[in-house]
Amino acid sequence: MLHKLNLEHILFLDIETVPEHQSFEELDEEMKGLWADKTKYQRKEEYSPEEFYERAGIWAEFGKIICISVGYFRFQGEQRMFRTTSFHGEEKQLLIDFKNLLETHYNSSRHLLCAHNGKEFDFPYIARRMIVHQIALPYKLNLFGKKPWEVPHLDTLDLWKFGDYKHYTSLKLLTHILGIPSPKDDIDGSQVRNVYYEEDDIDRIIDYCEKDTVAVAQILLRLRQEELLHDNEVISV
Structure with missing residues (x-):
């Protein structure tokens, strides 16, 4: 089934999140x-x-x-490219910009969203934050009334489970055992909060997020038993 998917119809993504406020003391009492x-x-x-x-x-x-970093394949004959881009800044605006991308380019029934642990984290997190900001959910994130086979989401963790719902494998571990270059060569998820609030270095976080997005695409290629992306095939736009 994976081999039948058109890679150009898949939007790969990863998100980075932090506490809404820098410190606990900034919360109101409630x-x-x-x-x-x-x-x-x-x-x-x-x-x-x-x-x-x-x-x-x-x-x-x-x-x-x-x-939110996204990546997508483009093919010209035998040549393939994987392009990445990122939405960042004020949360409501980045969510609106991401929604516009979905509705403009990934809104048909053939399009799929793909992330690692996306069904448990990325997809519901994005949807919940859109609701908080009173943003109407785009079709690809609005799961109300959909049957399981109608949900337009791929999850590389879910694919790796092979039906074993008790099993969890991190992106770092999975890339390592599959011979994929590690996306965790600078920071990892536990450090994002400090890099954002203490170091004020959003560019470092964007770079990390885009590497994770590429890693998700690499895992899907490996599961399809296809050649991994080379560095010259990955472009940040």
């Missing part, structure tokens, strides 16, 4: 209480709500998206 309630099972007795707040970026209710 949100502090809600954060404490939300995380009490994860924190147990090891962390206070304040100490645990640096991890708030993984929850759409307490975090925000700072970058």
Whole structure:
């Protein structure tokens, strides 16, 4: 089935998220209480709500998206290229810009979105943040009433599970065992919050996010038993 997919119909993506505020103290009292309630099972007795707040970026209710990177294949005869681009800046605007891309270029039934752990993280996170900002969901993210086989999403983690729903494999591990150049050659997800708030280096985060997007495409190529992308075939636009 994977071999039947037209690679030019797939939009690969990755997102980077951080806590919505730099520090716990910036939350109002109600949100502090809600954060404490939300995380009490994860924190147990090891962390206070304040100490645990640096991890708030993984929850759409307490975090925000700072970058969405996308990538797509283009073929001219035997020549293939993989182009990447990123949306960043103020969250509402980057979500609007991403929605415009979907509705302009990836809105037909043949188009698919692809991410690693996208069904559990990227796709619902984007949808939730759009709702928070009162942005109408684009067709590709509006799953209400859709049957499982109608959902236009590919997930490389899901593909790697082969039906084993208890199994989780990180992008870093999967690229390593499949012989794919690691996208984690500078920072990893645990460092994004500090790079954003402490170092104010969004360009470094964009570069990291785009490398993850390329890695997702590489995994799909490997699952299709096709040749990996070479450096000269990847262009950031």
